[in-house]
Amino acid sequence: MTELLVLVSPSANRVYADVAPQLMVAEIRCLATGFIDSEVEVEATEIAGVAYLSVRADDLGPSGVRALSNLSAVHALFEREGELLRPVALDRVDTYPSDLLTIQKYPGKTNEQLTRLLLNVTAAATARPQRLLDGSLDVLDPMCGRGTTLNVAMTYGLDVTGVDIDKKDLESYETFIKTWLRQHRFKHTVEAGALRTGGQLRGRRLDIEAAPTKEAFKAKATQRVTYLGTDTTDLAGLLRAATFDVVVTDTPYGVQHGSHGDRIARNPLALLDAALPEWVRVLRTGGAVGMSYNRHVAKPGALADLLVEHGLDVVGDPDDQRFRHRVDASIDRDIIVARKT
Numbered sequence: 001m002t003e004l005l006v007l008v009s010p011s012a013n014r015v016y017a018d019v020a021p022q023l024m025v026a027e028i029r030c031l032a033t034g035f036i037d038s039e040v041e042v043e044a045t046e047i048a049g050v051a052y053l054s055v056r057a058d059d060l061g062p063s064g065v066r067a068l069s070n071l072s073a074v075h076a077l078f079e080r081e082g083e084l085l086r087p088v089a090l091d092r093v094d095t096y097p098s099d100l101l102t103i104q105k106y107p108g109k110t111n112e113q114l115t116r117l118l119l120n121v122t123a124a125a126t127a128r129p130q131r132l133l134d135g136s137l138d139v140l141d142p143m144c145g146r147g148t149t150l151n152v153a154m155t156y157g158l159d160v161t162g163v164d165i166d167k168k169d170l171e172s173y174e175t176f177i178k179t180w181l182r183q184h185r186f187k188h189t190v191e192a193g194a195l196r197t198g199g200q201l202r203g204r205r206l207d208i209e210a211a212p213t214k215e216a217f218k219a220k221a222t223q224r225v226t227y228l229g230t231d232t233t234d235l236a237g238l239l240r241a242a243t244f245d246v247v248v249t250d251t252p253y254g255v256q257h258g259s260h261g262d263r264i265a266r267n268p269l270a271l272l273d274a275a276l277p278e279w280v281r282v283l284r285t286g287g288a289v290g291m292s293y294n295r296h297v298a299k300p301g302a303l304a305d306l307l308v309e310h311g312l313d314v315v316g317d318p319d320d321q322r323f324r325h326r327v328d329a330s331i332d333r334d335i336i337v338a339r340k341t
């Protein structure tokens, strides 16, 4: 039996700092199904007054250590050596500096650690979870706002596509990412313009190709970010079938964040019902959809029924409360994952 101790990262976000250990226990159990071959036991523990998560398995294997190194809020990993703790080198996939995820602050931003957790948990549910860590997972966030998922995917070295109907979100993302890439001197190209199909104007699009080094850019070892500024319920003709391994999104909460587009969708279930046919079409067989949602506006049972109606298999019990956490008085957040088999 091997044991690794996970030290949870201190988060500047109070809500997330309070719930991160609980969420990470559930996250580790999900990652274990995708990355660790033997039975895994996870529990909170305390050593010399400091909280850790203990992960025990007959064999964690290199892929298990790698998966734990990329948990949403991991700060450090240790092994026990008698009375002492020995650091285990983190095997992070991070391709770009972490300020890509932390600089942007705006009302309605999805916490970057929660976004990472959602991507991890959804990828672990696919038929090919290792694609998360080898850079080949294709990611779609069909309601990407100002791009937290786009930035998390880029950090993982993945290609990603985002869609959002709010024109201001695309503009803000474009300004941010162009400035960030320029200031960090990462070689990149940007193309922005009208989004058209068959002579019809469908919105705006932004295409970015970037690499963390000049050599990687030259060798075409790049990350591609595509942002389609359009309605996610009307994607026909814009994305090819079976293109994505995961569809991950933080769904509208039915509350208004300043000028943010959440006001557009007061009834997330109706929005999802209209959007799911295209999301399922562009998902590869063996791929998975992962969504965070507000239980005040969508009940887990109703959401699970909707996913099943659209041909997906819900992973686990949608009301097991493992990822449920209170964000504020109006948001009782949870996560649901479903597979395309």
Ligand SMILES: C[S@@+](CC[C@H](N)C(=O)[O-])C[C@H]1O[C@@H](n2cnc3c(N)ncnc32)[C@H](O)[C@@H]1O
Pocket: 108, 109, 110, 111, 142, 143, 144, 145, 146, 147, 148, 149, 163, 164, 165, 166, 169, 230, 231, 232, 233, 250, 251, 252, 253, 260, 261, 262, 264, 265, 271
């Ligand atoms: C909870 S926010 C996502 C926030 C995002 N993860 C971020 O960190 O910036 C939900 C998003 O859904 C978008 N949305 C609502 N209805 C939509 C539709 N019909 N098509 C595309 N996007 C939509 C909103 O504009 C909003 O940006």
